[in-house]
């Protein structure tokens with residue numbers, strides 16, 4: 468039975484601790500994924516929890532998604548970035564993107580040692596024109612996909628994204644999941 472708390476308070480925001488706990492809980496999260504798949508859990512209750520988690524999180528203190536994501540952009544997004552950065556589109560493509568190996572018509576925003584080329588400290592230097600993938604990350608509060616379809620990605624991001632980690636932990640609590648509940 469799902470018990471939605473009125474407000475879930477983010478309890479872990481330290482990135483070192485998130486990485487440690489997310490890694491320690493890797494096997495548990497895979498088991499939770501099986502648990503949810505076996506029960507055909509809907510996305511909506513998880514999304515409702517994730518909204519309250521996201522409200523309590525200051526992403527400017529994190530920026531891990533900008534450090535570890537691969538961001539694919541289409542033509543319209545490139546034009547929007549070029550307009551915002553006052554760059555010629557061809558120059559933007561040449562200096563700031565790489566080919567997208569999975570989609571010939573798209574480009575990948577270039578990354579360096581510290582992550583996305585547009586990341587300045589913990590802030591996005593093209594924030595008003597950032598691509599839709601960045602606006603919607605970590606894709607936990609909206610979207611049509613089932614929770615089962617999202618769980619592989621959520622498990623991957625749990626050690627990196629405090630919103631994902633805390634939303635998963637809150638949802639385990641809400642559905643009464645304990646790690647021994649590994650029934651498939």
Ligand code: SF4
Nearest residue numbers: 526529530531532628
């Ligand atoms: S979405 Fe997640 S990974 Fe990205 S900045 Fe916010 S908390 Fe960090």
Ligand code: SF4
Nearest residue numbers: 533583585586591601
């Ligand atoms: S474009 Fe901006 S929001 Fe997107 S990954 Fe780069 S720095 Fe982050």
